[in-house]
Amino acid sequence: MNPTEHKNFSRELAELIVLSMEGHANAEQTRRLQQILLESAPARQYYYEVIASYIGLNSPEVLRELNGKPDTVRNYISLYDELSNQEEQAPGVLLPRKRRGWKWRKKPRHPEQEHAIVEMVQIPRPAIKRNYFAMKFFAACAAVFLGLLVYVYYHPRPTERFVAHIDDVMNVQWSEGSVSMGSRSSFSDRGFYSLLSGFVRMQFDSGAEAVLEGPSVFRCNSENSLFLEQGKVFVKVAPGQEGFVVRTPSAKITDLGTQFGVYVKPGGMVEVQMIEGKALVEYTNGSAGKEAFVMSAQKALTIDPETHACESIEYDDQYFARTINSHESIIWRGESLNLADIAGGGNGFGTGTINHSIDLISGKVEADTHTMFARPSKYYVVTPDVPYVDCVFVPDGNQGPVQISSTGLVFKSCPATDGQYSWDIINGLYDVSPPSKRTSFVMNGKEVSLASHPTLGLHANTGITFDLQEIRQTLNGAKIASFTGYCGFDAELFRHEEVHQKYHTKADITVLVDGEVVFEKKFLDLADGFIPVNIKFKENARFLTLVTTNSVGEETSYLSWVLWVDPTIHLNTTSR
Amino acid sequence: MVTRDNNPLGHLDPDNSDTFIRLLIPNQKSIFAYILAVIPNYSDAEDILQNTISVIWRKFSMYQPGTDFQAWAIQIARYEIYNFFKKNPSGQCTLNEQLLEVIEQESGAMIDGLEQRLTALKECVVKLNSQDTQLIKLRYEQDCTLKVISSRLCISTTAVFKRIAIIHGRLVRCVRMQLALE
Numbered sequence: 064m065n066p067t068e069h070k071n072f073s074r075e076l077a078e079l080i081v082l083s084m085e086g087h088a089n090a091e092q093t094r095r096l097q098q099i100l101l102e103s104a105p106a107r108q109y110y111y112e113v114i115a116s117y118i119g120l121n122s123p124e125v126l127r128e129l130n131g132k133p134d135t136v137r138n139y140i141s142l143y144d145e146l147s148n149q150e151e152q153a154p155g156v157l158l159p160r161k162r163r164g165w166k167w168r169k170k171p172r173h174p175e176q177e178h179a180i181v182e183m184v185q186i187p188r189p190a191i192k193r194n195y196f197a198m199k200f201f202a203a204c205a206a207v208f209l210g211l212l213v214y215v216y217y218h219p220r221p222t223e224r225f226v227a228h229i230d231d232v233m234n235v236q237w238s239e240g241s242v243s244m245g246s247r248s249s250f251s252d253r254g255f256y257s258l259l260s261g262f263v264r265m266q267f268d269s270g271a272e273a274v275l276e277g278p279s280v281f282r283c284n285s286e287n288s289l290f291l292e293q294g295k296v297f298v299k300v301a302p303g304q305e306g307f308v309v310r311t312p313s314a315k316i317t318d319l320g321t322q323f324g325v326y327v328k329p330g331g332m333v334e335v336q337m338i339e340g341k342a343l344v345e346y347t348n349g350s351a352g353k354e355a356f357v358m359s360a361q362k363a364l365t366i367d368p369e370t371h372a373c374e375s376i377e378y379d380d381q382y383f384a385r386t387i388n389s390h391e392s393i394i395w396r397g398e399s400l401n402l403a404d405i406a407g408g409g410n411g412f413g414t415g416t417i418n419h420s421i422d423l424i425s426g427k428v429e430a431d432t433h434t435m436f437a438r439p440s441k442y443y444v445v446t447p448d449v450p451y452v453d454c455v456f457v458p459d460g461n462q463g464p465v466q467i468s469s470t471g472l473v474f475k476s477c478p479a480t481d482g483q484y485s486w487d488i489i490n491g492l493y494d495v496s497p498p499s500k501r502t503s504f505v506m507n508g509k510e511v512s513l514a515s516h517p518t519l520g521l522h523a524n525t526g527i528t529f530d531l532q533e534i535r536q537t538l539n540g541a542k543i544a545s546f547t548g549y550c551g552f553d554a555e556l557f558r559h560e561e562v563h564q565k566y567h568t569k570a571d572i573t574v575l576v577d578g579e580v581v582f583e584k585k586f587l588d589l590a591d592g593f594i595p596v597n598i599k600f601k602e603n604a605r606f607l608t609l610v611t612t613n614s615v616g617e618e619t620s621y622l623s624w625v626l627w628v629d630p631t632i633h634l635n636t637t638s639r
Numbered sequence: 640m641v642t643r644d645n646n647p648l649g650h651l652d653p654d655n656s657d658t659f660i661r662l663l664i665p666n667q668k669s670i671f672a673y674i675l676a677v678i679p680n681y682s683d684a685e686d687i688l689q690n691t692i693s694v695i696w697r698k699f700s701m702y703q704p705g706t707d708f709q710a711w712a713i714q715i716a717r718y719e720i721y722n723f724f725k726k727n728p729s730g731q732c733t734l735n736e737q738l739l740e741v742i743e744q745e746s747g748a749m750i751d752g753l754e755q756r757l758t759a760l761k762e763c764v765v766k767l768n769s770q771d772t773q774l775i776k777l778r779y780e781q782d783c784t785l786k787v788i789s790s791r792l793c794i795s796t797t798a799v800f801k802r803i804a805i806i807h808g809r810l811v812r813c814v815r816m817q818l819a820l821e
């Protein structure tokens with residue numbers, strides 16, 4: 064290999080390596096690189112050396128050495144000039160060399176000079192030379208043109224990859240020019256996206272899910288990596304897909320089987336909230352070099368890019384939007400679901416109306432509450448218009464097993480009742496002259512307000528079944544962990560009993576999961592106060608059913624004002 | 640590196656986190672160099688490194704203390720590389736068994752000399768001219784893609800990558816000189 068061939072070979076190798084490293088090499092170029100590396104030991108040596116160079120240039124220790132050289136406008140301009148010059152030299156094209164006499168052959172500006180030259184030349188050779196040059200010039204032009212054609216044809220174009228796609232959006236506004244694709248349904252690994260406002264739920268091809276909250280500037284580096292320049296992101300990684308990375312300008316968080324949120328504040332301060340599992344956190348600590356540690360669940364920290372200080376902060380479970388559902392207008396940050404709110408026509412997160420109730424006849428949420436209801440036998444109503452509620456029903460063991468779900472589940476051991484009264488299921492408090500004006504009630508001797516303690520009124524003989532699967536679907540696979548609440552009698556009924564000269568009834572309270580009794584309280588009385596109930600769900604539990612029946616042998620169910628205070632379904636985003 | 644004693648956060652896990660970090664961080668570049676030698680695509684190699692780290696974490700209880708952590712980790716990286724090829728059979732980078740074999744044989748020497756090269760590289764980057772320094776900063780410090788750099792400077796992507804290739808060439812030559820002088 065002569066020196067010119069060696070130089071060309073070296074240049075080709077260097078360019079192929081960089082093309083490949085930068086992800087711009089096409090299949091042919093990759094094969095060519097592999098062939099060179101396989102055949103040439105010196106090429107492999109150079110390849111290993113470039114790898115070291117790449118690793119170094121991506122490490123803060125080496126980059127720090129560059130910090131003594133500030134960015135200046137002049138530098139950028141000179142860089143621009145140099146690169147522009149380089150671009151002008153098309154690859155593979157040999158420019159004609161300068162020859163002596165070039166200026167001499169230029170067309171003279173002044174006729175006098177031309178005359179003078181003509182007089183000096185005594186042989187016609189220059190004329191022949193001029194033709195020869197013209198031929199070479201045209202040949203060179205043709206070569207340039209051909210070279211350009213070949214260049215354009217074989218020019219290595221960046222192989223853009225789409226590495227993530229949008230699952231849902233809410234109130235989004237993108238910055239002009241930040242999103243190149245028209246559909247905006249997929250994210251490529253090229254360029255930054257600027258989300259001015261709103262929420263985007265996206266899924267990476269690796270299976271990792273992310274929820275971005277505007278304003279955010281980010282780039283999808285690959286199917287398993289997100290670069291967050293600014294803004295908030297929540298990440299959830301499916302089991303077996305660990306390894307997702309969120310990079311920020313000053314830190315790197317590698318998933319080790321986890322859910323976490325990262326907030327890069329304006330100015331670069333990084334905040335990490337570890338919701339579940341563990342993650343490897345790496346950051347540069349100035350002169351101390353790289354620092355790393357494993358961060359565990361329910362911890363939070365900040366990393367200051369200026370001082371490089373890493374400090375522990377208070378963990379906030381609801382700091383990041385964990386999922387969104389544009390259809391239901393839900394932005395879920397990890398809050399629990401309130402069942403009273405659902406009975407009031409809400410989505411479980413406080414959008415329901417107090418004193419609205421689910422009508423036992425229509426199965427819909429209505430503002431007026433029916434005071435009583437004479438029960439037909441085996442009464443059961445599906446409630447398609449009430450989110451998360453499968454059905455409402457009137458239980459009575461005298462009629463045999465009671466249907467408690469749209470899938471045909473039955474409550475086999477349902478207690479017998481007097482079969483006289485029922486009452487709509489209310490988000491709030493009962494009153495003999497509805498709607499109730501009361502905004503508070505007495506709970507275990509203490510006055511509590513409905514606003515701070517949402518309450519579900521479940522008068523005997525009434526039952527309601529919640530569809531846990533629908534909750535999971537709406538909240539994008541959220542785990543339903545448990546149900547908690549306090550059940551007891553509303554003490555207000557004393558006053559009405561005296562007025563109406565009735566005896567207050569005792570009630571049987573039953574909680575079922577998928578038709579199986581998981582909690583039972585017979586003969587609940589005012590004296591019992593409010594009893595705490597805590598039910599843990601199995602992973603795939605489908606239905607939660609609450610039932611109130613008047614206890615057998617009691618005179619009447621007239622004022623069986625059973626209340627469920629803070630009836631809550633606890634959720635988290637765990638996928639394990 | 641942060642250890643349990645000086646960790647400012649005070650929430651390292653009791654379950655081998657310290658040991659994990661203590662072993663992983665010093666070896667991370669070597670593991671990455673091995674992956675990068677087999678998968679000459681920085682982004683893909685980073686993904687494989689991430690997967691490797693999470694597998695190392697998952698299987699950390701199987702690691703025998705006192706044995707060669709780097710060799711164990713590279714073994715895991717090797718499986719992850721095979722998984723990568725399995726998942727991306729039609730990718731730009733295809734598995735060349737012969738080349739893989741050669742790189743496997745030579746990667747040990749490359750990894751052994753890595754730290755020395757990185758130290759020399761620190762000396763070399765400061766010798767780059769101001770234009771090259773700016774380009775390196777844009778590409779590697781600010782993490783701008785070639786496309787972003789080219790659009791920012793109103794030149795073609797090709798011109799940028801050619802310049803980067805030249806810079807890497809200069810750095811390689813400089814590192815050789817530095818090592819020869821030592």
